[in-house]
Amino acid sequence: MSEQSASLKQTSLQISGMTCAACANRIEKGLKKLEGVTDANVNFALERASVTYQADQVQMEQLEKVVEKLGFKTVKENVDFAITGMTCAACATRIEKGLSKLPGVTSASVNFALETAHVEFNGAEVTVDNIQGKVTQLGYKAHRKSDSDTQEGYREKEIKTQKIKFIVSAIVSFPLLWAMVSHFSFTSFIWLPEIFMNPWFQFALATPVQFIIGWQFYVGAYKALRNKSANMDVLVALGTSAAYFYSLYLSFEWSTSAHQGHAPALYYETSAVLITLIILGKLFEMVAKGRSSQAIKKLMGLQSKTALVIRDGQEITIPTDEVVIDDIVVVKPGEKVAVDGVVVSGTSSIDESMLTGESIPVEKKVGDEVIGATINKNGVLRIRATKVGKETALAQIIKVVEEAQGSKAPIQRVADQISGIFVPIVVAISVIAFAVWFFWVAPGEFSTALEISIAILVIACPCALGLATPTSIMAGSGRAAELGILFKGGEHLESTHRIETVVLDKTGTVTKGQPELTDVVTANVDEASFLRWVGSAEKNSEHPLAEAIVAGIAAKGIEMPASEQFEAIPGYGIRAVVEGREVLVGTRKLMAKYNIACEQAFEQMQQLEDTGKTAMLAAIDGQFAGLVAVADTIKETSQAAIARLKQLGLEVIMMTGDNERTARAIAKQAGIDHVLAEVLPEGKAAEIKKLQAQGKKVAMVGDGINDAPALATADIGMAIGTGTDVAMEAADVTLMRGDLSSIPDAIAMSRKTMRNIRQNLFWALAYNSLGIPIAAIGLLAPWLAGAAMALSSVSVVLNALRLQRVKL
Numbered sequence: 001m002s003e004q005s006a007s008l009k010q011t012s013l014q015i016s017g018m019t020c021a022a023c024a025n026r027i028e029k030g031l032k033k034l035e036g037v038t039d040a041n042v043n044f045a046l047e048r049a050s051v052t053y054q055a056d057q058v059q060m061e062q063l064e065k066v067v068e069k070l071g072f073k074t075v076k077e078n079v080d081f082a083i084t085g086m087t088c089a090a091c092a093t094r095i096e097k098g099l100s101k102l103p104g105v106t107s108a109s110v111n112f113a114l115e116t117a118h119v120e121f122n123g124a125e126v127t128v129d130n131i132q133g134k135v136t137q138l139g140y141k142a143h144r145k146s147d148s149d150t151q152e153g154y155r156e157k158e159i160k161t162q163k164i165k166f167i168v169s170a171i172v173s174f175p176l177l178w179a180m181v182s183h184f185s186f187t188s189f190i191w192l193p194e195i196f197m198n199p200w201f202q203f204a205l206a207t208p209v210q211f212i213i214g215w216q217f218y219v220g221a222y223k224a225l226r227n228k229s230a231n232m233d234v235l236v237a238l239g240t241s242a243a244y245f246y247s248l249y250l251s252f253e254w255s256t257s258a259h260q261g262h263a264p265a266l267y268y269e270t271s272a273v274l275i276t277l278i279i280l281g282k283l284f285e286m287v288a289k290g291r292s293s294q295a296i297k298k299l300m301g302l303q304s305k306t307a308l309v310i311r312d313g314q315e316i317t318i319p320t321d322e323v324v325i326d327d328i329v330v331v332k333p334g335e336k337v338a339v340d341g342v343v344v345s346g347t348s349s350i351d352e353s354m355l356t357g358e359s360i361p362v363e364k365k366v367g368d369e370v371i372g373a374t375i376n377k378n379g380v381l382r383i384r385a386t387k388v389g390k391e392t393a394l395a396q397i398i399k400v401v402e403e404a405q406g407s408k409a410p411i412q413r414v415a416d417q418i419s420g421i422f423v424p425i426v427v428a429i430s431v432i433a434f435a436v437w438f439f440w441v442a443p444g445e446f447s448t449a450l451e452i453s454i455a456i457l458v459i460a461c462p463c464a465l466g467l468a469t470p471t472s473i474m475a476g477s478g479r480a481a482e483l484g485i486l487f488k489g490g491e492h493l494e495s496t497h498r499i500e501t502v503v504l505d506k507t508g509t510v511t512k513g514q515p516e517l518t519d520v521v522t523a524n525v526d527e528a529s530f531l532r533w534v535g536s537a538e539k540n541s542e543h544p545l546a547e548a549i550v551a552g553i554a555a556k557g558i559e560m561p562a563s564e565q566f567e568a569i570p571g572y573g574i575r576a577v578v579e580g581r582e583v584l585v586g587t588r589k590l591m592a593k594y595n596i597a598c599e600q601a602f603e604q605m606q607q608l609e610d611t612g613k614t615a616m617l618a619a620i621d622g623q624f625a626g627l628v629a630v631a632d633t634i635k636e637t638s639q640a641a642i643a644r645l646k647q648l649g650l651e652v653i654m655m656t657g658d659n660e661r662t663a664r665a666i667a668k669q670a671g672i673d674h675v676l677a678e679v680l681p682e683g684k685a686a687e688i689k690k691l692q693a694q695g696k697k698v699a700m701v702g703d704g705i706n707d708a709p710a711l712a713t714a715d716i717g718m719a720i721g722t723g724t725d726v727a728m729e730a731a732d733v734t735l736m737r738g739d740l741s742s743i744p745d746a747i748a749m750s751r752k753t754m755r756n757i758r759q760n761l762f763w764a765l766a767y768n769s770l771g772i773p774i775a776a777i778g779l780l781a782p783w784l785a786g787a788a789m790a791l792s793s794v795s796v797v798l799n800a801l802r803l804q805r806v807k808l
Contacts, residue, residue, distance in 0.1 A: 008038065009055040011104070011125055014075040015047050015067060030070050034058060060106070060122070076106060079128055081117040083110065084158070085140035091220075098138045102126055117142065139219075139226075162283040169213045169276040172205050176269035199251035199266055206268035210244050214275040234423050236278060240271035242457035247271075249450075302373045303394060307338035310382075323388050331370075331381045339372045340392045341383035347570040348379030349543065361544060363571055378542060379570070422765075426460040426772065433776045441778075448778075455780050459771035468760035471800035476753030479804050484737040485746045492732035494757075496716050496750035498697045502645055502743060503676075503688065503710070505702035506656035506663065509720055510670050510740065511632045513703070515545055517552025518613055519629035521604060528558060530626050534618050535560035537576035537583040541568060545614060548630045573616065584619040591617050591624070598624040612658075612665035638670045641740035646671075648744055651696075655679055655687060655710075684710035701735075701743060718743060745808045756803055760796045767792035 015027065024042040027049060031040035036057030042049045051063055064074045086092055092110040095117065099108035104125025110117045119131055128144070135142035179196040195201050211218075217240070220233030247266040254264050307323050308315055308330040315330060320338045323329065328344065331337050337350070349361035352374045361377050364370060370383055372392040389395065430453045438449035473494070477487050487493040507513050522530045535553035538546040539560055553560065565577035572593060573586015584594055588605075591598045596619045605627060608615040613631040617624070645652050654667045655676040663677035676687055684700075688710050691698045700707065700714035711717030711731045719731035720738050735742035774780045 008052060010050065010052045011060065011063070012122070013049040013051065013063060013067060014123060015042070015049055016073045016075050027067060027070055027072060030066050031063065034062060034066055037063075060104075075123075076120050077123040079119050079121070079131065079144065081119070081132070081135070081142040081144060083115050083117050083135065083140055083142055086115060091140070095135060095138055095140060098134055099131060102130065102134055105131070139222075159283065162279060165213050166276065166279045166283055169209050169272070169279055172209055173269065173272040173276045176202055176205055176272050180269040199247070199254050199264070202266055202268040203248065203251055206244060206247070206272045209272040209275055210240060213279065214240060214271075217275070217278075236274065238423065238427070238457065240274055242454055243267035243270040246454045302336075304336040304338040304373065308332070321389065323385055325385055325388055327385045327388075329383050329385055331376045331383060333376055333378050333380065335376055337370050337372055337374050337376060337381075337383070339383075339385045340387035341370055341385045343368050343370060344382050344384050346379055346381040348381050349377045349570075351375040351377055365571065378568075422460075422768075426456065426768075429772060429776060430454075430456040430460075437778070452775060452778055455775040456772055459775050459780065460768050468764045468796050469757050471797050472753055472757045472760055472803065475800045475803040476749060476756065479806050480746065480749045483742070483745055483749070483808065484735065484739075485742055485749060486734040487746075488732050488734070492716060493750055493753055496699070496733065496747055497754045499650065499699040499716055499747055501651040501653065501691055501696045501698045503653045503655050503691070503698060503700045503714070504672070504740070505684075505700075505707050505710075506654055506658060506666060507632060508703040509701055510638050510654060510672070511634050511666060513632065515548040515614070515630045515632050517549050517555075517628060518631045518633065519608060519615075520626065521601070521628075522626035523601070523624055525620065525625050530618070530620075531556065531558050532560060533578045533581060533583050533620060533625075534585055534628060536563050536578040537566070537574055537585055539563070540566040540576065541574055545616070545630050546574070549616075549628055552630075581621050585616055585628075588617065591619060594619065594622070596622065596624055600624075601627055610661060610665060612662040612669075634666060634670050635740065638740050641743060642671045644741065644744040645747075648747060650747070653691075655684060657681065682709070685713040688713045699743075699747075701740075702731075703738075718746065748808050749806070752806055753803060756800060760799055763795055763799070764792055 028040050028042045031037055031042075031049065031051055034053075036054040037051060038054065039052040040049060041051075049067070053063070067074050083092075083095065086095070096108050096110045099105055099110075099117070099119055102121075104122040105119060106122065107120045108117065109119075117135075121131065132142045175196050179192065179202065214236075217233045217236040221237035225234065244267070247268045250264045250266055304320050306317050307320050307327075308317050309323060310316075310328040310330065323339050329338050329341060333348070343364050343366050345366060347363070347365045350364050350370055351361045352371060364381065369386075370381070371394070372387075373394045433456055434449045434453035437452050438444070438446060442448045477493055480487060480493070487496075504510050520527060520531065531553045535550055535558065538549045540563060541547075550560070561579060563576040563578045563583075564580070565575075567575045569575060569586065569590065571587075572590040573584065576583045584590055584596065588598075588602070596617075598617050598619070601617060601624065605615045605617070608627075608629045611631075613629040615627050615629045617627050619625055642652055651674070652672050653674040653676060654663065654670070654672045656663050656666075657679055658666075658677060660675075660677040663675050667673075667675045679687055684707065688698055688700055692715070697715045699716040699718055700710045701718040701720065702711055703720035707719075711719060716733060717731035718733045718735055720735050733746055735746065771780060
């Protein structure tokens with residue numbers, strides 16, 4: 001009986017969908033039928049079920065499935081936290097495991113790179129305070145994500161603190177480094193103040209670095225060991241402490257010998273310099289991670305703050321948040337559309353480039369849909385609100401970016417994985433060696449056994465292991481920056497080498513993003529006169545296609561006189577009078593409206609459109625005179641860059657909102673074989689997920705706001721630097737030159753950096769693997785172990801610096 005009582009558990013489920021007391025009875029009966037459930041009570045008024053069950057027979061998931069099978073829903077709550085205090089991926093894993101064990105928590109995902117946690121829980125069993133309390137108990141801090149100021153304030157404060165720590169540590173460690181360098185025969189010419197060799201002077205310098213600057217490593221090591229794991233903090237604390245305390249021991253020994261002889265070989269500089277370098281690495285990491293939340297703020301900044309609505313026959317300005325469905329919103333020229341809606345009166349062209357990435361404004365008339373945050377170019381529109389608040393297209397894009405950035409994508413550091421096994425083994429070898437020497441090889445010789453034990457710890461100090469990854473990343477990312485490639489963090493530099501598929505946005509990425517005049521075809525009129533009249537007519541239009549035509553004609557050195565009359569005909573084109581001649585430029589419909597016979601041009605017009613160009617017909621004084629074509633042309637470097645990507649063995653796909661015909665025409669010019677056309681802005685991230693579901697590692701390259709969700713969803717998001725700030729913030733890599741050739745450069749740089757990291761790790765471990773057995777048999781004095789350890793660090797740094805000379 002006592003065993004059964006011990007396994008009895010009581011829980012509550014919040015239930016939605018009940019319409020009457022009969023529903024509650026049905027759920028009650030269903031729960032009681034489940035084997036292991038001893039009692040169930042459903043309160044219809046509170047919409048809550050209280051269940052008592054045997055924890056060894058029934059899981060929470062089974063209770064939820066019963067409720068859902070009966071046609072109701074269990075209500076779960078979600079909360080996002082900003083986590084502070086994590087030092088490595090192992091910390092994220094510990095928090096995740098700790099939260100998952102809390103009663104009522106159904107899932108917990110902790111993202112170390114973004115310092116966030118997403119928790120799904122049963123609010124009847126556990127509260128947000130309980131979850132925060134658990135995180136605090138584990139040795140970290142959790143702030144509600146909505147409290148962004150708290151998180152940002154903490155991050156800024158922490159970055160400032162790390163900067164001060166680094167500066168102080170570097171200043172204090174410099175004399176110790178000076179003293180160490182002077183020991184080498186080839187540096188004997190360097191003048192060294194005598195006090196620098198005094199053990200107590202070195203002690204006075206090393207102590208604040210070890211216990212004030214380096215205190216964070218002791219705290220991190222304590223947390224790791226308390227949770228039965230080992231991370232880089234354990235290695236740093238162990239290695240620096242071994243060097244520091246052995247040096248302290250030698251200082252006392254030298255002091256008690258009445259200052260006879262020279263000062264002993266000390267290792268204070270080993271611990272101090274190592275702590276200084278690691279603090280620098282952590283500072284760089286924190287600065288990189290601090291930028292990750294800016295994309296959401298910039299997206300939100302695109303939303304219109306106010307809206308002009310008609311209520312009770314009056315136009316009033318209200319905050320956008322107060323617009324309700326079916327409100328009539330007035331949008332004047334140059335203003336942002338406040339919410340998603342349908343045009344009920346007026347005609348205009350809308351610049352949707354901020355959401356679609358397409359540079360050409362879209363003509364809007366009664367019945368057409370408009371998207372919030374787009375810009376009305378000309379004409380007054382009245383729209384009926386159909387989606388407001390969180391339902392708008394922009395809000396949905398913000399949501400997708402938030403989910404993609406907050407989803408779990410942990411980066412397991414190679415050094416952390418090795419250290420988890422390496423540290424316990426080294427400590428065990430050190431203890432065994434001490435025991436063997438003290439009890440068997442040299443009975444009672446404590447100092448000898450201690451020296452051998454410490455020699456093992458010193459040679460196993462994680463100087464090289466700790467420097468292997470960060471030095472390569474710093475050198476690799478620095479060289480990449482010189483080449484115009486900015487990696488937002490070391491984790492992205494690591495991940496890029498795994499890419500197998502590259503998805504390219506069309507507009508502004510493969511193409512220039514700006515329409516250009518590409519073709520001029522005349523009929524029964526010379527080209528110069530034709531362009532003179534067409535250009536003069538188009539000069540009055542604000543349409544981007546007109547601007548492209550005028551710019552193209554001006555580039556040919558043709559003068560365009562002022563027109564005497566001008567009329568824009570929405571949906572058709574323009575009509576103007578230039579030097580007494582009537583000029584018409586526009587669509588087939590415009591020609592038909594004015595009874596212009598131009599059938600002979602239709603075939604050529606179709607050919608131009610088949611190659612992705614926009615063709616416009618022109619008539620002079622009622623006679624067909626020719627046509628002009630405008631297109632968003634591919635960048636000069638696109639073809640060569642795509643060829644390089646293929647040489648690297650990568651699959652290249654172009655994704656666009658354009659129609660299939662136009663998309664394939666552009667893809668053919670660029671040398672791209674695979675095309676995803678007619679993809680809506682909100683569907684781009686879904687297309688990336690489909691590719692990932694096939695087991696592919698995907699890089700997304702884009703430049704528009706509409707690309708932000710896809711950039712965040714992809715394994716690696718690359719933003720063209722000439723694009724929007726939001727795309728650059730959502731991406732992991734920014735290609736500053738706006739050139740596709742930077743994509744193969746970025747991938748090649750990542751591959752070279754990862755190869756360099758593997759070399760560093762190999763040599764770091766090789767020194768330790770060779771040095772530990774030599775130290776264990778007594779052939780390696782602590783000072784020699786320190787020299788070997790320093791040599792391993794130097795070799796790792798020198799190898800990493802080779803990346804700064806890489807040519808791509």
